[in-house]
Amino acid sequence: MPVEIRELVIKLTVRPQEPDAQRPSAQRREDEHDDVVAECVEQVMRILQAQRER
Numbered sequence: 001m002p003v004e005i006r007e008l009v010i011k012l013t014v015r016p017q018e019p020d021a022q023r024p025s026a027q028r029r030e031d032e033h034d035d036v037v038a039e040c041v042e043q044v045m046r047i048l049q050a051q052r053e054r
Helices: 022-054
Strands: none
Touching: none
């Protein structure tokens, strides 16, 4: 028997960030993001190459 959700409640708290304290971690996150994107591109290129070889 399927379950139907009629109401979804999402609660969150927003806190202002400290501009100077967040700089290094923001840069670190950006670097990690670039690494993840590069890995994804590499995997997609491998998949496309494998499909072309078939």
